[in-house]
Amino acid sequence: MRGEMPVVVALALVLSLILATVYYSTSTLNYVSIPSGSEQAAWSVIGDEIDSIILATLARLSGNASSLFASTFWGNYTEYFSYQSSLVRFNSSARYEWYYDPVSDRILSCPTSMRWDVVYNYDDYVCYGLCQSNYTSRGFNQSFTRFYNAVNLSAQSVSALLASSLYSTVRNWAGLMNTLGYTVYPSGIIVNASYAATIASNSTTGSSYSRVALRVNVTVDVYNPYLGYKRITRWLEIGYTAVFQQGYWKYDGLYIPVYVTAYVNFNGAPSSYIVNPNSTRLTVYSGSLALMNFTQTNKGNITMAPVAAYYYGNGTTYLVFRIPISPSYYWPWLQEKVVWSNLVLSSADCDDSYPPPYSTSLPDPKQPALDMSRRKVTVAFLWAGLLGVEIYGFNLLTGLKLVFKYYANTIPPSGDDWVDSLPFDLFGDERASFPPGTVV
Numbered sequence: 001m002r003g004e005m006p007v008v009v010a011l012a013l014v015l016s017l018i019l020a021t022v023y024y025s026t027s028t029l030n031y032v033s034i035p036s037g038s039e040q041a042a043w044s045v046i047g048d049e050i051d052s053i054i055l056a057t058l059a060r061l062s063g064n065a066s067s068l069f070a071s072t073f074w075g076n077y078t079e080y081f082s083y084q085s086s087l088v089r090f091n092s093s094a095r096y097e098w099y100y101d102p103v104s105d106r107i108l109s110c111p112t113s114m115r116w117d118v119v120y121n122y123d124d125y126v127c128y129g130l131c132q133s134n135y136t137s138r139g140f141n142q143s144f145t146r147f148y149n150a151v152n153l154s155a156q157s158v159s160a161l162l163a164s165s166l167y168s169t170v171r172n173w174a175g176l177m178n179t180l181g182y183t184v185y186p187s188g189i190i191v192n193a194s195y196a197a198t199i200a201s202n203s204t205t206g207s208s209y210s211r212v213a214l215r216v217n218v219t220v221d222v223y224n225p226y227l228g229y230k231r232i233t234r235w236l237e238i239g240y241t242a243v244f245q246q247g248y249w250k251y252d253g254l255y256i257p258v259y260v261t262a263y264v265n266f267n268g269a270p271s272s273y274i275v276n277p278n279s280t281r282l283t284v285y286s287g288s289l290a291l292m293n294f295t296q297t298n299k300g301n302i303t304m305a306p307v308a309a310y311y312y313g314n315g316t317t318y319l320v321f322r323i324p325i326s327p328s329y330y331w332p333w334l335q336e337k338v339v340w341s342n343l344v345l346s347s348a349d350c351d352d353s354y355p356p357p358y359s360t361s362l363p364d365p366k367q368p369a370l371d372m373s374r375r376k377v378t379v380a381f382l383w384a385g386l387l388g389v390e391i392y393g394f395n396l397l398t399g400l401k402l403v404f405k406y407y408a409n410t411i412p413p414s415g416d417d418w419v420d421s422l423p424f425d426l427f428g429d430e431r432a433s434f435p436p437g438t439v440v
Contacts, residue, residue: 039227042227043230046177046222050232050234051234051236053218054166054218054234054235055393057162058216058238058393059392059394062394063395064161065158065161068154069158070154070397072150072154073153078146079287079384080124081288082120082287083120084120084121084360086115086117087345088114089354089364091112091364092112094109094112094353094354095109095110095111095112096109097353098110099350101349110350118342120287120288122357123359124138124139125137125138125139125380126378127380128373128376128377128378129373129376129378130407130409130434131378132378132431133203133204133431135380135430135431137379137430139381140380140381140382143381144382147199148199151399155195155197155212156195159194159214162195162214162216163191166191166218170189170191174220177222181224181225182224183222183223183224185220185221187221188220189219190217191216191219192215194213194215195213195214196211198210198211198212199398200401202429203429205245206245207243207246208400208401208402209242209243209244210241210401212398213238213239214396215236216237217234218235219233220232236264236392238264238273238391238394238396239262239391239396240315240389242387242398243261243428244257244258244259244400244402246425246427247427249424251332252324252325252327253323254322254426255307255321255322256323256402257319257320258282258319258321258400259318259319260280260389261315261316272314273315274311275319275389277305277319279390280305280389280390281303281305282304282386283304283385283388284301284304284385285300285302285384286381286382288300288343289302289383289404291338291342291343292338292342293342294325294326294328294338295325296324296325297323304321305321306319306321307320307322336422339406339422343379343406344408344422355375356375356408356410357374358370375409375411376409379405380403380405380430381405382402382430383402383426385399385401385402386398386399386400403427403429403430405424405426405434406424407434409422
């Protein structure tokens with residue numbers, strides 16, 4: 001019996017060792033397998049926090065970014081449009097041209113001299129004849145170059161602001177994560193922001209389009225003793241394309257229709273974005289708009305909210321903006337008379353005696369060929385547009401190309417009046433064609 005006891009004890013010890021081994025192995029496997037499921041969830045939570053930081057930073061900086069964009073733009077954009085000394089023209093035979101004055105209800109003869117006190121640099125914009133796809137001018141080209149440059153400088157200033165502010169926010173978040181047992185390496189924090197704007201136009205369709213995209217990238221290196229090491233990169237891109245083809249001139253205003261197609265791309269998952277018309281604005285400025293004193297602007301500058309909107313789907317929204325016209329000018333003939341006088345630099349009533357000048361710096365030509373060339377002129381002005389569309393709480397601004405273009409013909413076919421020979425409208429391209437029926 002005594003000889004059997006050591007065997008029993010040995011068996012008991014062996015059995016206990018086996019049970020202990022099985023228990024320990026099972027417990028260890030269970031302990032290792034638990035983090036395998038929650039590890040990915042933990043990293044996902046950190047990624048979601050970075051997403052939230054990006055969105056919150058954009059929404060928080062929207063106002064400052066808009067102000068910075070606008071101040072940078074207006075600090076760098078100067079339209080190639082200047083006011084010149086007054087213009088005085090003489091024509092001793094003008095008294096043989098008669099016109100009806102509705103104010104006095106009398107037939108009057110044209111004066112032998114006329115004076116224009118407000119004159120712009122007409123010589124830099126005029127194109128003799130009916131200039132459609134062949135229109136070009138130093139004034140317009142210089143204005144557009146300055147406009148595009150100012151938009152790009154504004155975009156660069158905003159991207160620098162976003163990158164700097166977002167980097168500071170991520171550094172603060174890293175400090176908080178360190179108190180929770182994570183190590184976010186300062187050298188591993190990488191923040192980039194790019195703000196790209198493209199402005200172009202199509203002479204065939206007469207339309208202009210603007211593409212803008214803001215992309216923000218955040219990369220962090222994170223270590224946790226239980227989860228290990230991981231590099232996390234999150235990014236967001238927001239943007240839209242705006243297309244403008246032609247305005248609609250009505251008695252009560254100039255209507256500007258714009259198609260906006262917006263999108264968002266969160267970490268490689270693109271989707272359409274529905275624009276909110278209530279937070280969309282269009283600002284337009286031009287010295288030529290200031291000369292059209294029948295429009296209700298602030299010296300040629302106006303900021304408008306849409307007066308109508310329609311969502312087509314797939315992120316495309318149709319927006320209509322309106323430059324209002326003073327009620328006292330609701331009669332279109334009065335509007336055309338202002339354009340004829342202030343922009344064509346001619347006379348609505350005495351256009352035969354005082355057609356568009358050949359040059360504001362030279363006297364009216366005496367040669368028949370030069371005199372004939374100035375009786376049909378085309379002029380186009382850039383109306384600088386700034387369009388702001390809110391996406392995820394951030395007001396994304398870019399430039400929108402608008403072109404005011406007119407064609408004046410003082411020698412229309414017999415029976416046609418000067419009113420019929422002055423088509424003018426708003427297009428997306430300076431080389432756009434005038435509508436069918438234009439008196440050539």
